[in-house]
Amino acid sequence: MEVEGKAGKPSGKRRKTCCIAVIGSLVGIVILMVILAFTVFKSKRPVTSYDNLSIEDLDVSLDIAKVKVYLNVTLGVDISIHNPNKVGFKYQNSTALLNYRGDLVGELPLLAGDITAGGTEHLNLTLTVMADRLLSSSNIFSDVTSGVLPFNTFVKLSGKVKILFFKIHADTSSSCDFNIYISNRTIGDQQCKYKTKF
Known part of the structure; x- marks a missing residue:
């Protein structure tokens, strides 16, 4: 025993x-x-920045007798989204917006995508003004006669960064105010703001 x-x-x-x-x-x-x-693997905020803003098409004519404006504007907007994380950033479908004096006058859908770890995604967008929305503004005639059109572009991407077993929600957005000078067909007074948050 x-x-x-x-x-x-x-x-x-x-x-x-x-x-x-x-x-x-x-x-x-x-x-x-x-x-x-x-x-x-500490999560870092994706960073959005404007690389280039250009006029692809601009047609303007005035009918002074009828106090009417005929306007066609197409802009080229090049944006970069940098993902500083050690893991990928997956963003959802979104929309690029074009505003005139606070009113939406153009939009472009952005398809969902992935940005690899440490990678940068370049978006080359073409935004066309919806003439009917723009011409309904009470300011358009005076702005065209002054030769300066104030616009704003806004892009927001929402997505997730996966850190080990956790998925962290992240938003990155960019807003850019600028003027179109009709006489020489150029863009000036560009001021852009960038924002990211978890």
Whole structure:
């Protein structure tokens, strides 16, 4: 009986040792994951920036007798979205907006996409003014006669950055105010603001 008891003790010790080793390994893995999540894989905000804003088409004519304006504007907007994270940023469908004095006068759908870790996505957009919306503005005639048209473009991308087992929601947006000078068909007084948040 004593021999069996002595033989049984080492197997109990082995079980305890194995349990301690497994628990220790799990704790170590959790600690390592937490450290990685707050250092190497710490989530960073995607950054949006305007690379270029240009006039692709501009046709303007005035009917002074009828106090009417005929206007066609098409803009080329080049935007970059940089993902500084060590993992990919997946963004949803969105819309690029073109505004005139606070009113929406043009829009372009943006399809969902992925930006690789540390990568940059370049979006080359073409925004065309919806003439009926623009010409309904009470300011359009005076702006055209003054030779300056004030516009704003706005792009917002919403998506997720996956850090280990967690998905973190992120928004990046850009808003750019500018003037179109009709006489020399140029863009000036450009002021852009960028915003990102989790």
